Amino acid sequence: MNQQQAQPLESFIKVAPESHFPIQNLPYGVFRPPHDPAPRIGVAIGDHILDLAELERQGLLADFGAKHRVFDRDSLNAFLELSRTSWTQVRSRLTDLLRADSTELRDNNPLRQQVLLPMDQCEMLLPVAVPDYTDFYSSRDHATNVGTMLRGADNALQENWLHLPVAYHGRASSLVVSGTDIQRPNGQLGAGQFGPSRAMDFELEMGFFVGTESILGQPIPIERTAEHIFGMVLVNDWSARDIQKWEYVPLGPFLAKSFATSISPWVVTTDALEEFRRPLPAQDPEVLPYLRWDADHSYDIELGVYLTPESTNAAVEMTRSNFQHLYWSIHQQLAHHTVAGCNVRPGDLLASGTISGPEKESRGSMLELSWRGAEPLELPGGDQRIFLADGDRVTMTAWCEGDGYRVGFGEVTGKLLPARTTS
Secondary structure (H helix, E strand, O other): OOHHHHOOOOEOOOOOOOOOOOOOOOOEEEEEOOOOOOOEEEEEEOOEEEEHHHHHHOOOOOOOOOOOOOOOOOOOHHHHOOOHHHHHHHHHHHHHHHEOOOHHHHOOHHHHHHHEEEHHHOEEEOOOOOOOEEEEOOEHHHHHHHHHHHHOHHHOOOOOOOOOOOEEEOOHHHEEEOOOOEEOOEEEEEOOEEEEOOOEEOEEEEEEEEOOOOOOOOOOOHHHHHHHEEEEEEEEOOEEHHHHHHHOOOOOOOHHHHOOEEEOOOEEEOOOOHHHEEOOOOOOOOOOHHHOOOOOOEEOOEEEEEEEOOOOOOOEEEEEEEHHHEOOOHHHHHHHHHOOOOOOOOOOEEEOOOOOOOOHHHOOEHHHHOOOOOOOEEOOOOOEEOOOOOOOEEEEEEEEEOOOOEEEEEEEEEEEEOOOOOO
């Protein structure tokens, strides 16, 4: 290896070591710049956004397989429907443009002023127009905790749980971007009972976006799933536990989940996560052949959840977890989703389900942290929580720790507002 190859990859744009957006990341998002109301696509680099629509207009992004412009859009869908080869080519080109030793953008001050915009002056939007949304239930610790509460420790996991990735069909229309406030839902709380949920919860999750579509009736073999997975985001699957308890028999969650799901605005590509691949946890019993892949893996992604009560406006860490706690991989989730012939489309979102670890401090929901109300959580100042209170802000963050840098997801945040008054 020569000296140039041995040098760490750096950008001419100064990026703090704790930043989530170094040159090793380059996540995609949709934003509205301060000078123009038209949304367009960019990548995050430090505390700036690189305007890909303008680079594409000026011919600096070309020859990656697109027949039309794909970045002067209000969603990533047109880019997602290309191939993994195209995604990798664009990322490589952006890396070359932003390298510290590259003069093409670094030394062109008028172009830099045009395409590098301060992030804090831009409005972030939903990155993808999501056709469909599926939510899995892939954390063994979470499933065990919830099952223990409902059925006892001896019957915590249902018979099918260790054989397939359990999931339900979510509601794409109520997906919202980070920063959107969430209204406490009204619903049925029992026989003849209606009103605001009294058991509002967060669920710490991650999700991935499908890129290239599949064909109806043709399953995606697990060894080909990586070709269809573009990148990942943070997900807060807001949940109304009392509504859920009453409605989930026999078909599972419905209104308790469909009122809102928040996602982070930056989509971190699987190419950026490559360095952080880790082995899957041992799966026993052995899964069926369509769920087996010798190269299957998880990712080492640190996860954190913070609660900011309106009364103090001071953030309190609620949990610290890791993506590696998931039992089922994203590849197994996609292979299972399509094995019966269901096709997937560009922009489909598949979420992990709550990510809990074995320790109490790594539980990914208030339901688990307070153990269904038996162990109220003490907050600074003497306040307590079993579930979320009106005015509470929930913020989730995630990052991978590299050698002197982080590949991060930013955050997904939302404030819980009082329920709408009903007549």
